[in-house]
Amino acid sequence: MEAFEYVAPRTLADAYSLLGNGRRVAxxxxxxxxxxxxxxxxxxxxxxxxxxxxxxxxxxxxxxDGSLQVGAAAPLADxxxxxxxxxxxxxxVDAASIIGxxxxxxxxxxxxxxxxxxxxxxxxxxxxxxxxxxxxGSAAGTRELPVGEFFAGPGQNTLLPGELLLExxxxxxxxxxxxxxxxxxxxxxxxxxxASAGAWLQVGSDGTIEGARIAIGAVAPTPLMVPAxxxxxxxxxxxxxxxxxxxxxxxxxxxxxxxxxxxxxxxxHLVGVLARRxxxxxxxxxxxxx
Amino acid sequence: xxxxxxxxxxxxxxxxxxxxxxxxxxxxxRDELGLTGTKEGCSNGNCGACSVMLNGRLVNAxxxxxxxxxxxxxxxxxxVADGDQLHPLQQAFLEEAALQCGICTPGFIIAAKALLERExxxxxxxxxxxxxxNLCRCTGYDKIVxxxxxxxxxxxxxxx
Ligand SMILES: Cc1cc2nc3c(=O)[nH]c(=O)nc-3n(C[C@@H](O)[C@@H](O)[C@H](O)COP(=O)(O)OP(=O)(O)OC[C@H]3O[C@@H](n4cnc5c(N)ncnc54)[C@H](O)[C@@H]3O)c2cc1C
Ligand code: FES
Ligand code: FES
Numbered sequence: 189m190e191a192f193e194y195v196a197p198r199t200l201a202d203a204y205s206l207l208g209n210g211r212r213v214a215x216x217x218x219x220x221x222x223x224x225x226x227x228x229x230x231x232x233x234x235x236x237x238x239x240x241x242x243x244x245x246x247x248x249x250x251x252x253d254g255s256l257q258v259g260a261a262a263p264l265a266d267x268x269x270x271x272x273x274x275x276x277x278x279x280x281v282d283a284a285s286i287i288g289x290x291x292x293x294x295x296x297x298x299x300x301x302x303x304x305x306x307x308x309x310x311x312x313x314x315x316x317x318x319x320x321x322x323x324x325g326s327a328a329g330t331r332e333l334p335v336g337e338f339f340a341g342p343g344q345n346t347l348l349p350g351e352l353l354l355e356x357x358x359x360x361x362x363x364x365x366x367x368x369x370x371x372x373x374x375x376x377x378x379x380x381x382x383a384s385a386g387a388w389l390q391v392g393s394d395g396t397i398e399g400a401r402i403a404i405g406a407v408a409p410t411p412l413m414v415p416a417x418x419x420x421x422x423x424x425x426x427x428x429x430x431x432x433x434x435x436x437x438x439x440x441x442x443x444x445x446x447x448x449x450x451x452x453x454x455x456x457h458l459v460g461v462l463a464r465r466x467x468x469x470x471x472x473x474x475x476x477x478x
Numbered sequence: 479x480x481x482x483x484x485x486x487x488x489x490x491x492x493x494x495x496x497x498x499x500x501x502x503x504x505x506x507x508r509d510e511l512g513l514t515g516t517k518e519g520c521s522n523g524n525c526g527a528c529s530v531m532l533n534g535r536l537v538n539a540x541x542x543x544x545x546x547x548x549x550x551x552x553x554x555x556x557x558v559a560d561g562d563q564l565h566p567l568q569q570a571f572l573e574e575a576a577l578q579c580g581i582c583t584p585g586f587i588i589a590a591k592a593l594l595e596r597e598x599x600x601x602x603x604x605x606x607x608x609x610x611x612n613l614c615r616c617t618g619y620d621k622i623v624x625x626x627x628x629x630x631x632x633x634x635x636x637x638x
Contacts, residue, residue: 194482194499194545216543223502223541224522236499238546265535289611290589292523294535295542377610378524 189227196238200245200352204327206237207350213237215352217245217261218295220288221304245299245354248273254360256280260299260353265290267298277358278473279367279386283314286371289378299353302338305345306380308406312339313386314369315356316403316413323355330354336403339410365390365399366473368466371406372458381406382450383458385438387466389426391474397421402434402467406449407442407459414441417463426475431467438463484548488513489557497544504528504539507554515555515584519613526612529585530554536592538611555584558591566632567591567625574625578616586612590626598634602627 192214197203207213214233216222217240225231239245245261248270256277258267264284267273274281287296287310301311302322315335322338324331327350335356340346347353361367371384383406390399402417417437424430439460444452481496488511497506504521507513507530519525521540528539531553558565567587570576577583586609593600593608600608605626606619614622 189500191498191500194543196546216546219541219543219546220523223543226500227502227521236543238543240546263535288523289526290592290608291526291529291536291538291611292541294532294537377607 190229190232192226192233193235194238195235196241198241198243200242200325200354201327203237203239203242203352204325204350206235207326207352211235215239215303217297217300218263218292219300220292220296221300239299239352256358256360258298258356258358260303260355261297262299264293264296264298264301268293276361277318277367279314279318279369279388279470280311280358282369283310283386286310286377298356302335302356303345303347303353305339305341305343305410307342307409307411308381308384309411310369310371310381310384310405312336312411313384313403313405314367315358316411317367317369317386317388317401318358318361319388319401320356320358322353323357324351325354326351332357336411336413341409361388362390362399364392364474366470366476367401368469368473370462370466370469372462380449383407383442383444383455383462385459385462385466387463387470389421389467389470389474391426391471393478395425395427397424397426397430400434400467402438402463404438404442404459404463407444407455409443412441414438414463416441421467426471431464431471434467435460435464482545484545486547486549487551489553495544499543499545501544502540503530503532503542503544503547503552506544507539513554513556517581517584519581524611524613525582526585526589526609527582529588529612531588531592536589553588555588558587565591565629566636567594567629570625570629570632571622574621574628576617576621576625582612582614582617586614586622586626590629594626594630594633598630600626600630 211234245259367388369386371381373379388401400421417434444455517527519527
């Protein structure tokens with residue numbers, strides 16, 4: 189591995205002051221992408237900026253308004269082990285608990301999974317359908333944006349020079365609504381998605397769909413929201429017919445490539461099936477106990 | 479490159495070492511501290527041969543920079559037995575013949591210990607998922623899973 193310097197600041201102000209100055213700085217959270225990329229010389233940098241000693245980037249809290257606030261560098265296991273998170277945001281657990289194996293989940297963060305911007309990453313579609321927002325900071329202040337607007341292309345996010353991702357904010361799920369996320373891989377675990385889909389559904393007491401969001405992964409240069417699928421669902425009765433229409437929209441929104449994990453045609457087919465099943469499971473969750 | 483001094487707890491004792499920022503915890507354990515029980519398989523997070531406990535969490539030592547561990551508490555396979563007394567997992571791996579070449583074994587034992595200490599009643603399915611990040615290329619997984627189940631029973635017996 190090429191040599192680099194290492195700093196672990198204790199405050200955000202110190203971290204910001206280390207960004208820039210003409211040096212190539214790489215933020216480090218769990219290192220499950222970064223350290224491997226540096227070792228394989230897919231990336232190089234002058235300074236590794238370890239974010240894990242900055243307390244606010246490590247905390248996971250449920251705020252007074254009921255939203256879940258996940259510090260960008262908190263390990264996935266710190267998030268999904270919280271019983272309240274498992275109960276209220278199961279779709280986040282769907283995604284976080286399949287990212288690598290146990291040893292990856294003890295280090296890897298949501299922030300790193302987002303910043304690394306892999307088109308096949310598991311957390312983005314789940315966060316997108318739950319309506320999550322990102323808080324981004326720099327020496328000049330902070331800004332927020334919906335997670336779906338964070339990705340620019342494979343390996344590319346929309347952070348500006350001098351900015352760090354600070355926090356992932358997941359709103360409380362409204363009454364009678366729920367989300368679900370899953371992916372297709374050729375084995376049961378420890379693999380990268382060939383295609384993936386997340387769904388969120390809100391269902392009235394007569395079964396009418398009052399709100400829906402679908403997001404798909406690994407079938408385009410970035411994870412994609414599929415507004416046409418949501419429109420196809422709105423106002424219809426939740427069920428096979430509506431879900432099939434939405435699945436068709438998801439498959440046509442896909443812009444997949446062929447690579448060693450799968451062909452474009454296979455991915456397009458898969459993502460339709462995954463979207464339909466994600467809707468079925470989100471529906472089940474939303475109407476449980478009715 | 480300037481070397482940095484790191485102080486940590488390793489298998490219950492204080493250690494002090496110098497490292498370059500680019501050196502992984504795995505390299506330092508093996509090459510600097512002479513603890514060669516932790517193995518290198520892939521060096522990219524996929525095989526689990528380098529599994530260690532870092533501040534109570536199971537991690538791959540190849541994906542940790544040694545400089546990150548200043549002030550940390552680390553457990554490696556060398557810290558698992560109690561003197562000459564093998565840990566129930568080590569004993570069970572012997573009794574179930576859950577190893578052949580043994581390269582994957584330290585990682586499996588560290589990972590399985592992390593599971594059984596928090597979930598002594600882990601089901602076979604749970605064990606298999608928990609250990610999904612540990613690869614074995616010769617023994618096959620059935621014997622390994624059986625050994626973990628056997629150790630689980632043993633550990634519960636001695637805890638009550
Ligand atoms: C064996 C293995 C299996 C895996 N399987 C999966 C899988 O199934 N699904 C999946 O989605 N991913 C998978 N991954 C990748 C996954 O572990 C990473 O994407 C992880 O979530 C990244 O988080 P991290 O904390 O380790 O990030 P790091 O590696 O520390 O950082 C990742 C990138 O984000 C940048 N960064 C990190 N934090 C910030 C911040 N706060 N502000 C600005 N930039 C930042 C870094 O500079 C770096 O470019 C796997 C990885 C391994 C090694
Ligand atoms: S050597 Fe670390 S996971 Fe393979
Ligand atoms: S015993 Fe050889 S790899 Fe597992």
